[in-house]
Amino acid sequence: MRGELIEEITARVLDGRFPADTRINEVRLASELGVSRTPLREALIGLADRGLLVAAPGRGFLVAPFDPQEARRLYPLVAELEALALRWTSPLELASLPDALDRISDEIADSCDLPAADDRWHAMLTSRCDNPHLLRLIEQTKPLLKRYETAYFGGRDRAAESVAEHREIAAALRADDLPGASALLVRNWVKALAYLKGS
Amino acid sequence: MRGELIEEITARVLDGRFPADTRINEVRLASELGVSRTPLREALIGLADRGLLVAAPGRGFLVAPFDPQEARRLYPLVAELEALALRWTSPLELASLPDALDRISDEIADSCDLPAADDRWHAMLTSRCDNPHLLRLIEQTKPLLKRYETAYFGGRDRAAESVAEHREIAAALRADDLPGASALLVRNWVKALAYLKGS
Protein backbone atom coordinates (compact mmCIF):
# COMPACT_ATOMS: atom_id res chain seq x y z
CA MET A 1 0.00 0.00 0.00
CA ARG A 2 2.96 2.26 0.67
CA GLY A 3 3.84 2.08 -2.99
CA GLU A 4 0.42 3.19 -4.15
CA LEU A 5 0.37 6.03 -1.67
CA ILE A 6 3.81 7.19 -2.75
CA GLU A 7 2.70 7.13 -6.36
CA GLU A 8 -0.47 9.05 -5.65
CA ILE A 9 1.21 11.72 -3.57
CA THR A 10 4.05 12.02 -6.07
CA ALA A 11 1.50 12.59 -8.81
CA ARG A 12 -0.18 15.31 -6.80
CA VAL A 13 3.08 17.08 -6.15
CA LEU A 14 4.15 16.83 -9.78
CA ASP A 15 0.94 18.13 -11.30
CA GLY A 16 0.69 20.96 -8.85
CA ARG A 17 -2.23 19.79 -6.74
CA PHE A 18 0.21 20.01 -3.86
CA PRO A 19 2.06 23.26 -4.53
CA ALA A 20 5.48 23.92 -3.11
CA ASP A 21 5.73 24.68 0.60
CA THR A 22 2.29 23.20 1.24
CA ARG A 23 1.97 21.66 4.66
CA ILE A 24 0.61 18.14 4.47
CA ASN A 25 -2.23 17.56 6.88
CA GLU A 26 -1.98 13.91 7.74
CA VAL A 27 -5.49 13.29 9.05
CA ARG A 28 -7.16 15.11 6.21
CA LEU A 29 -5.08 13.45 3.52
CA ALA A 30 -5.49 10.05 5.16
CA SER A 31 -9.27 10.27 5.18
CA GLU A 32 -9.23 11.68 1.66
CA LEU A 33 -7.23 8.68 0.45
CA GLY A 34 -9.28 6.29 2.54
CA VAL A 35 -6.39 4.96 4.60
CA SER A 36 -5.11 5.34 8.09
CA ARG A 37 -2.40 7.72 9.16
CA THR A 38 0.12 4.94 9.74
CA PRO A 39 0.72 3.81 6.14
CA LEU A 40 0.33 7.40 4.98
CA ARG A 41 3.11 8.52 7.28
CA GLU A 42 5.30 5.72 6.01
CA ALA A 43 4.77 6.95 2.48
CA LEU A 44 5.49 10.53 3.48
CA ILE A 45 8.75 9.45 5.07
CA GLY A 46 9.76 7.69 1.89
CA LEU A 47 9.03 10.82 -0.12
CA ALA A 48 11.00 12.94 2.31
CA ASP A 49 13.97 10.59 1.89
CA ARG A 50 13.81 11.15 -1.84
CA GLY A 51 13.68 14.89 -1.43
CA LEU A 52 10.20 15.53 -2.81
CA LEU A 53 8.99 16.46 0.66
CA VAL A 54 10.90 17.84 3.59
CA ALA A 55 10.31 16.67 7.13
CA ALA A 56 10.03 19.48 9.65
CA PRO A 57 10.38 17.91 13.09
CA GLY A 58 7.33 18.69 15.15
CA ARG A 59 5.64 20.32 12.19
CA GLY A 60 5.11 17.37 9.89
CA PHE A 61 5.85 17.33 6.19
CA LEU A 62 6.00 20.13 3.66
CA VAL A 63 6.21 19.93 -0.10
CA ALA A 64 9.79 20.77 -0.99
CA PRO A 65 10.25 24.42 -1.92
CA PHE A 66 10.31 25.32 -5.58
CA ASP A 67 13.62 26.82 -6.52
CA PRO A 68 14.63 27.44 -10.15
CA GLN A 69 18.25 27.20 -9.07
CA GLU A 70 17.56 23.67 -7.92
CA ALA A 71 16.64 22.75 -11.48
CA ARG A 72 20.09 23.95 -12.55
CA ARG A 73 21.50 21.37 -10.16
CA LEU A 74 19.14 18.54 -11.03
CA TYR A 75 19.31 18.56 -14.81
CA PRO A 76 23.08 18.17 -15.08
CA LEU A 77 22.96 15.59 -12.31
CA VAL A 78 20.49 13.37 -14.11
CA ALA A 79 22.39 13.94 -17.33
CA GLU A 80 25.64 12.72 -15.82
CA LEU A 81 23.96 9.79 -14.12
CA GLU A 82 22.40 8.67 -17.40
CA ALA A 83 25.72 9.07 -19.18
CA LEU A 84 27.29 6.90 -16.51
CA ALA A 85 24.57 4.31 -16.97
CA LEU A 86 25.42 4.30 -20.65
CA ARG A 87 29.11 3.78 -19.94
CA TRP A 88 28.22 0.84 -17.74
CA THR A 89 26.09 -0.89 -20.29
CA SER A 90 27.78 -3.93 -21.76
CA PRO A 91 28.87 -3.62 -25.42
CA LEU A 92 26.54 -6.44 -26.35
CA GLU A 93 23.51 -4.69 -24.90
CA LEU A 94 24.73 -1.40 -26.28
CA ALA A 95 24.63 -2.79 -29.79
CA SER A 96 20.90 -3.46 -29.63
CA LEU A 97 20.11 -0.13 -28.04
CA PRO A 98 20.06 2.31 -30.99
CA ASP A 99 17.33 0.42 -32.81
CA ALA A 100 15.19 0.22 -29.69
CA LEU A 101 15.73 3.91 -29.07
CA ASP A 102 14.83 4.98 -32.60
CA ARG A 103 11.72 2.83 -32.43
CA ILE A 104 10.60 4.91 -29.48
CA SER A 105 11.53 8.08 -31.33
CA ASP A 106 9.25 6.95 -34.15
CA GLU A 107 6.41 6.43 -31.70
CA ILE A 108 7.00 9.83 -30.18
CA ALA A 109 6.11 11.42 -33.47
CA ASP A 110 2.63 9.94 -33.25
CA SER A 111 2.20 10.29 -29.53
CA CYS A 112 0.15 13.05 -27.98
CA ASP A 113 1.67 12.85 -24.54
CA LEU A 114 5.13 14.10 -25.36
CA PRO A 115 6.67 14.24 -21.90
CA ALA A 116 5.67 10.63 -21.22
CA ALA A 117 7.17 9.51 -24.52
CA ASP A 118 10.34 11.40 -23.73
CA ASP A 119 10.47 9.57 -20.41
CA ARG A 120 10.14 6.24 -22.18
CA TRP A 121 13.08 7.05 -24.41
CA HIS A 122 15.32 7.91 -21.48
CA ALA A 123 14.11 4.87 -19.55
CA MET A 124 15.06 2.69 -22.48
CA LEU A 125 18.46 4.35 -22.66
CA THR A 126 19.38 3.32 -19.12
CA SER A 127 17.46 0.06 -18.99
CA ARG A 128 20.39 -2.08 -20.11
CA CYS A 129 22.82 -0.83 -17.48
CA ASP A 130 23.69 -3.59 -15.04
CA ASN A 131 24.38 -1.39 -12.04
CA PRO A 132 21.14 -1.52 -10.07
CA HIS A 133 22.30 1.00 -7.52
CA LEU A 134 22.95 3.62 -10.17
CA LEU A 135 19.55 2.94 -11.66
CA ARG A 136 17.99 3.36 -8.24
CA LEU A 137 19.65 6.75 -7.84
CA ILE A 138 18.38 7.82 -11.26
CA GLU A 139 14.85 6.70 -10.47
CA GLN A 140 14.97 8.54 -7.18
CA THR A 141 16.19 11.75 -8.73
CA LYS A 142 14.02 12.01 -11.81
CA PRO A 143 10.76 12.82 -10.01
CA LEU A 144 12.38 15.88 -8.45
CA LEU A 145 13.31 17.09 -11.89
CA LYS A 146 9.97 16.23 -13.40
CA ARG A 147 8.30 18.74 -11.15
CA TYR A 148 10.15 21.56 -12.87
CA GLU A 149 9.50 20.04 -16.25
CA THR A 150 5.73 19.92 -15.81
CA ALA A 151 5.72 23.34 -14.23
CA TYR A 152 7.46 25.06 -17.08
CA PHE A 153 6.66 22.87 -20.04
CA GLY A 154 4.23 25.23 -21.59
CA GLY A 155 4.00 26.87 -24.95
CA ARG A 156 7.24 26.17 -26.74
CA ASP A 157 7.41 23.09 -28.87
CA ARG A 158 10.64 21.44 -27.91
CA ALA A 159 9.40 18.01 -28.98
CA ALA A 160 10.79 18.08 -32.52
CA GLU A 161 14.12 19.40 -31.36
CA SER A 162 14.35 16.79 -28.65
CA VAL A 163 13.52 13.95 -31.01
CA ALA A 164 16.25 15.12 -33.36
CA GLU A 165 18.75 15.15 -30.51
CA HIS A 166 17.65 11.69 -29.49
CA ARG A 167 18.29 10.41 -33.00
CA GLU A 168 21.75 11.99 -32.96
CA ILE A 169 22.51 10.15 -29.75
CA ALA A 170 21.33 6.87 -31.22
CA ALA A 171 23.48 7.52 -34.27
CA ALA A 172 26.53 8.13 -32.11
CA LEU A 173 25.88 4.88 -30.30
CA ARG A 174 25.59 3.09 -33.61
CA ALA A 175 28.99 4.47 -34.56
CA ASP A 176 30.40 3.13 -31.28
CA ASP A 177 31.12 6.67 -30.22
CA LEU A 178 30.27 6.42 -26.55
CA PRO A 179 31.97 9.66 -25.46
CA GLY A 180 30.16 11.47 -28.24
CA ALA A 181 26.85 9.98 -27.23
CA SER A 182 27.43 10.94 -23.62
CA ALA A 183 28.27 14.49 -24.57
CA LEU A 184 25.17 14.75 -26.75
CA LEU A 185 23.10 13.29 -23.92
CA VAL A 186 24.32 15.90 -21.48
CA ARG A 187 23.61 18.58 -24.08
CA ASN A 188 20.11 17.17 -24.51
CA TRP A 189 19.41 17.66 -20.83
CA VAL A 190 21.08 21.03 -20.63
CA LYS A 191 19.08 22.34 -23.58
CA ALA A 192 15.92 21.16 -21.86
CA LEU A 193 17.02 23.13 -18.85
CA ALA A 194 17.55 26.20 -21.02
CA TYR A 195 13.89 26.03 -22.05
CA LEU A 196 12.94 25.98 -18.39
CA LYS A 197 15.05 28.92 -17.41
CA GLY A 198 13.57 31.01 -20.17
CA SER A 199 10.08 30.55 -18.82
CA MET B 1 13.95 9.71 16.86
CA ARG B 2 13.86 8.18 13.39
CA GLY B 3 17.33 9.51 12.81
CA GLU B 4 18.76 7.86 15.90
CA LEU B 5 17.12 4.56 15.08
CA ILE B 6 18.44 4.67 11.53
CA GLU B 7 21.92 5.33 12.85
CA GLU B 8 21.73 2.53 15.39
CA ILE B 9 20.42 -0.04 12.95
CA THR B 10 22.89 1.04 10.30
CA ALA B 11 25.70 0.54 12.80
CA ARG B 12 24.46 -2.94 13.59
CA VAL B 13 24.29 -3.89 9.95
CA LEU B 14 27.73 -2.47 9.23
CA ASP B 15 29.56 -4.13 12.10
CA GLY B 16 27.92 -7.47 11.46
CA ARG B 17 25.58 -7.68 14.44
CA PHE B 18 22.84 -7.96 11.84
CA PRO B 19 24.32 -10.32 9.26
CA ALA B 20 23.13 -10.41 5.71
CA ASP B 21 19.73 -11.99 5.02
CA THR B 22 18.73 -11.65 8.67
CA ARG B 23 15.02 -11.18 9.15
CA ILE B 24 14.31 -8.22 11.39
CA ASN B 25 11.84 -9.04 14.13
CA GLU B 26 10.08 -5.76 14.74
CA VAL B 27 8.63 -6.45 18.20
CA ARG B 28 11.87 -7.85 19.56
CA LEU B 29 14.04 -5.07 18.14
CA ALA B 30 11.56 -2.44 19.27
CA SER B 31 11.61 -3.61 22.87
CA GLU B 32 15.37 -4.02 22.71
CA LEU B 33 15.76 -0.40 21.62
CA GLY B 34 13.12 0.77 24.06
CA VAL B 35 10.79 2.24 21.48
CA SER B 36 7.50 1.33 19.90
CA ARG B 37 7.11 -0.45 16.63
CA THR B 38 5.81 2.65 14.90
CA PRO B 39 8.99 4.75 14.82
CA LEU B 40 11.04 1.61 14.36
CA ARG B 41 9.12 0.69 11.23
CA GLU B 42 9.60 4.22 9.95
CA ALA B 43 13.34 3.83 10.34
CA LEU B 44 13.29 0.43 8.66
CA ILE B 45 11.46 1.89 5.69
CA GLY B 46 14.09 4.59 5.38
CA LEU B 47 16.84 1.98 5.41
CA ALA B 48 15.02 -0.09 2.81
CA ASP B 49 14.81 3.00 0.57
CA ARG B 50 18.56 3.36 0.83
CA GLY B 51 19.13 -0.28 -0.02
CA LEU B 52 20.63 -1.43 3.27
CA LEU B 53 17.50 -3.49 3.97
CA VAL B 54 15.03 -5.02 1.59
CA ALA B 55 11.31 -4.98 2.23
CA ALA B 56 9.61 -8.32 1.63
CA PRO B 57 5.86 -7.65 1.47
CA GLY B 58 4.11 -9.68 4.11
CA ARG B 59 7.41 -10.87 5.54
CA GLY B 60 8.87 -7.67 6.90
CA PHE B 61 12.41 -6.51 6.41
CA LEU B 62 15.59 -8.45 5.71
CA VAL B 63 19.15 -7.25 5.82
CA ALA B 64 20.24 -6.89 2.21
CA PRO B 65 22.10 -9.93 0.90
CA PHE B 66 25.86 -9.82 0.86
CA ASP B 67 27.17 -10.11 -2.66
CA PRO B 68 30.81 -9.50 -3.55
CA GLN B 69 29.70 -8.62 -7.05
CA GLU B 70 27.67 -5.81 -5.56
CA ALA B 71 30.88 -4.28 -4.24
CA ARG B 72 32.17 -4.21 -7.81
CA ARG B 73 29.18 -2.05 -8.65
CA LEU B 74 29.29 0.19 -5.59
CA TYR B 75 32.95 1.17 -5.55
CA PRO B 76 33.06 2.60 -9.08
CA LEU B 77 29.72 4.26 -8.47
CA VAL B 78 30.91 6.15 -5.41
CA ALA B 79 34.14 6.93 -7.21
CA GLU B 80 32.32 8.53 -10.13
CA LEU B 81 29.95 10.39 -7.85
CA GLU B 82 32.84 11.85 -5.88
CA ALA B 83 34.61 12.80 -9.08
CA LEU B 84 31.45 14.55 -10.20
CA ALA B 85 31.26 16.38 -6.88
CA LEU B 86 34.79 17.56 -7.50
CA ARG B 87 33.91 18.81 -10.98
CA TRP B 88 31.02 20.74 -9.48
CA THR B 89 33.07 22.47 -6.86
CA SER B 90 33.66 26.13 -7.62
CA PRO B 91 37.24 27.07 -8.55
CA LEU B 92 37.44 29.31 -5.51
CA GLU B 93 36.55 26.51 -3.13
CA LEU B 94 38.73 24.13 -5.06
CA ALA B 95 41.75 26.30 -4.42
CA SER B 96 41.48 25.90 -0.66
CA LEU B 97 40.83 22.19 -0.84
CA PRO B 98 44.31 20.69 -1.25
CA ASP B 99 45.61 22.18 1.99
CA ALA B 100 42.58 21.00 3.92
CA LEU B 101 42.94 17.54 2.42
CA ASP B 102 46.62 17.23 3.21
CA ARG B 103 45.94 18.36 6.76
CA ILE B 104 43.66 15.38 7.15
CA SER B 105 46.26 13.15 5.53
CA ASP B 106 48.71 14.33 8.20
CA GLU B 107 46.24 13.43 10.90
CA ILE B 108 45.67 10.03 9.39
CA ALA B 109 49.29 9.18 10.03
CA ASP B 110 48.72 9.58 13.78
CA SER B 111 45.22 8.18 13.86
CA CYS B 112 44.51 4.68 15.05
CA ASP B 113 41.09 4.39 13.45
CA LEU B 114 42.15 4.34 9.84
CA PRO B 115 38.81 3.74 8.13
CA ALA B 116 37.25 6.66 9.99
CA ALA B 117 40.13 8.92 9.01
CA ASP B 118 39.82 7.81 5.42
CA ASP B 119 36.12 8.70 5.57
CA ARG B 120 36.97 12.16 6.84
CA TRP B 121 39.30 12.74 3.91
CA HIS B 122 36.66 11.77 1.37
CA ALA B 123 34.02 13.77 3.22
CA MET B 124 36.27 16.83 3.00
CA LEU B 125 36.83 16.21 -0.69
CA THR B 126 33.15 16.50 -1.50
CA SER B 127 32.18 19.00 1.18
CA ARG B 128 32.66 22.03 -1.07
CA CYS B 129 30.42 20.84 -3.85
CA ASP B 130 27.34 23.02 -4.14
CA ASN B 131 25.00 20.36 -5.52
CA PRO B 132 23.12 19.15 -2.46
CA HIS B 133 21.31 16.44 -4.38
CA LEU B 134 24.53 14.86 -5.53
CA LEU B 135 25.85 14.99 -1.98
CA ARG B 136 22.68 13.30 -0.78
CA LEU B 137 23.15 10.48 -3.25
CA ILE B 138 26.74 10.03 -2.11
CA GLU B 139 25.71 9.95 1.53
CA GLN B 140 23.03 7.42 0.75
CA THR B 141 25.35 5.14 -1.16
CA LYS B 142 28.43 5.12 1.06
CA PRO B 143 26.91 3.05 3.89
CA LEU B 144 26.20 0.24 1.45
CA LEU B 145 29.83 0.23 0.44
CA LYS B 146 31.07 0.52 3.99
CA ARG B 147 29.57 -2.83 4.81
CA TYR B 148 31.94 -4.52 2.43
CA GLU B 149 34.82 -2.42 3.65
CA THR B 150 34.41 -3.42 7.29
CA ALA B 151 33.77 -7.00 6.31
CA TYR B 152 36.98 -7.38 4.36
CA PHE B 153 39.26 -4.74 5.85
CA GLY B 154 41.42 -7.19 7.71
CA GLY B 155 45.07 -7.99 7.64
CA ARG B 156 46.61 -6.02 4.82
CA ASP B 157 47.86 -2.55 5.54
CA ARG B 158 46.47 -0.42 2.81
CA ALA B 159 46.64 2.73 4.91
CA ALA B 160 50.05 3.93 3.76
CA GLU B 161 49.21 3.29 0.15
CA SER B 162 45.91 5.09 0.44
CA VAL B 163 47.47 8.13 2.10
CA ALA B 164 50.00 8.33 -0.70
CA GLU B 165 47.23 8.23 -3.27
CA HIS B 166 45.36 10.93 -1.39
CA ARG B 167 48.39 13.16 -1.49
CA GLU B 168 48.72 12.58 -5.22
CA ILE B 169 45.14 13.67 -5.68
CA ALA B 170 45.72 16.80 -3.61
CA ALA B 171 48.82 17.54 -5.69
CA ALA B 172 46.85 17.21 -8.91
CA LEU B 173 44.26 19.62 -7.54
CA ARG B 174 46.99 22.06 -6.62
CA ALA B 175 48.21 21.92 -10.21
CA ASP B 176 44.68 22.69 -11.39
CA ASP B 177 44.55 19.29 -13.07
CA LEU B 178 40.98 18.36 -12.38
CA PRO B 179 40.75 15.52 -14.91
CA GLY B 180 43.92 14.06 -13.48
CA ALA B 181 42.61 14.34 -9.94
CA SER B 182 39.37 12.67 -10.97
CA ALA B 183 41.21 9.82 -12.63
CA LEU B 184 43.40 9.33 -9.57
CA LEU B 185 40.34 9.42 -7.35
CA VAL B 186 38.65 6.69 -9.35
CA ARG B 187 41.86 4.67 -9.21
CA ASN B 188 41.96 5.18 -5.44
CA TRP B 189 38.55 3.60 -5.09
CA VAL B 190 39.21 0.85 -7.57
CA LYS B 191 42.42 -0.15 -5.81
CA ALA B 192 40.50 -0.33 -2.54
CA LEU B 193 38.10 -2.62 -4.29
CA ALA B 194 41.00 -4.80 -5.45
CA TYR B 195 41.95 -5.35 -1.83
CA LEU B 196 38.42 -6.49 -1.11
CA LYS B 197 38.22 -8.91 -3.96
CA GLY B 198 41.46 -10.57 -2.93
CA SER B 199 40.08 -11.41 0.49
Place this chain on the structure above:
DNA sequence: TACGTGCGATCTGTGTGCAATACTCATCAC
Protein backbone atom coordinates in the same frame (compact mmCIF):
# COMPACT_ATOMS: atom_id res chain seq x y z
C1' DT C 1 9.51 -43.05 3.79
C1' DA C 2 8.24 -39.12 1.26
C1' DC C 3 4.87 -35.84 0.24
C1' DG C 4 0.71 -33.16 0.75
C1' DT C 5 -2.54 -31.05 4.05
C1' DG C 6 -4.37 -28.63 7.92
C1' DC C 7 -3.89 -26.37 12.21
C1' DG C 8 -1.64 -23.34 15.63
C1' DA C 9 1.59 -19.80 16.71
C1' DT C 10 3.99 -15.87 15.26
C1' DC C 11 4.57 -11.75 12.90
C1' DT C 12 3.48 -8.09 9.87
C1' DG C 13 0.31 -4.42 8.15
C1' DT C 14 -3.05 -1.25 9.40
C1' DG C 15 -6.26 1.22 12.43
C1' DT C 16 -7.06 3.85 16.69
C1' DG C 17 -6.01 6.54 20.98
C1' DC C 18 -3.34 9.64 23.85
C1' DA C 19 0.11 13.00 25.32
C1' DA C 20 3.11 16.72 23.90
C1' DT C 21 3.99 20.26 20.95
C1' DA C 22 3.00 23.85 17.69
C1' DC C 23 -0.27 27.13 15.82
C1' DT C 24 -4.30 30.69 15.98
C1' DC C 25 -6.46 34.28 17.53
C1' DA C 26 -8.10 37.33 20.81
C1' DT C 27 -6.68 40.28 24.55
C1' DC C 28 -3.65 43.50 26.79
C1' DA C 29 0.21 46.61 27.48
C1' DC C 30 2.93 50.16 25.56
Place this chain on the structure above:
DNA sequence: GTGATGAGTATTGCACACAGATCGCACGTA
Protein backbone atom coordinates in the same frame (compact mmCIF):
# COMPACT_ATOMS: atom_id res chain seq x y z
C1' DG D 1 -1.54 51.31 16.21
C1' DT D 2 1.79 47.81 17.00
C1' DG D 3 3.87 44.19 19.44
C1' DA D 4 3.73 40.85 23.21
C1' DT D 5 1.16 37.37 25.86
C1' DG D 6 -1.79 33.66 26.94
C1' DA D 7 -5.60 30.47 26.44
C1' DG D 8 -7.81 27.34 23.26
C1' DT D 9 -7.48 24.53 19.25
C1' DA D 10 -5.40 21.69 15.97
C1' DT D 11 -1.81 18.51 14.65
C1' DT D 12 2.00 15.70 15.11
C1' DG D 13 4.69 11.79 17.19
C1' DC D 14 4.44 7.75 19.64
C1' DA D 15 2.22 3.73 21.87
C1' DC D 16 -1.06 0.25 21.66
C1' DA D 17 -4.66 -3.00 19.60
C1' DC D 18 -6.59 -5.82 16.14
C1' DA D 19 -7.01 -8.39 11.64
C1' DG D 20 -4.82 -10.85 7.98
C1' DA D 21 -0.96 -13.31 6.28
C1' DT D 22 2.91 -16.33 6.80
C1' DC D 23 5.60 -19.95 8.70
C1' DG D 24 6.53 -24.23 11.20
C1' DC D 25 5.08 -28.52 12.57
C1' DA D 26 2.43 -32.43 13.24
C1' DC D 27 -0.59 -35.57 11.15
C1' DG D 28 -2.46 -38.35 7.57
C1' DT D 29 -1.96 -40.68 3.20
C1' DA D 30 0.12 -42.84 -0.79
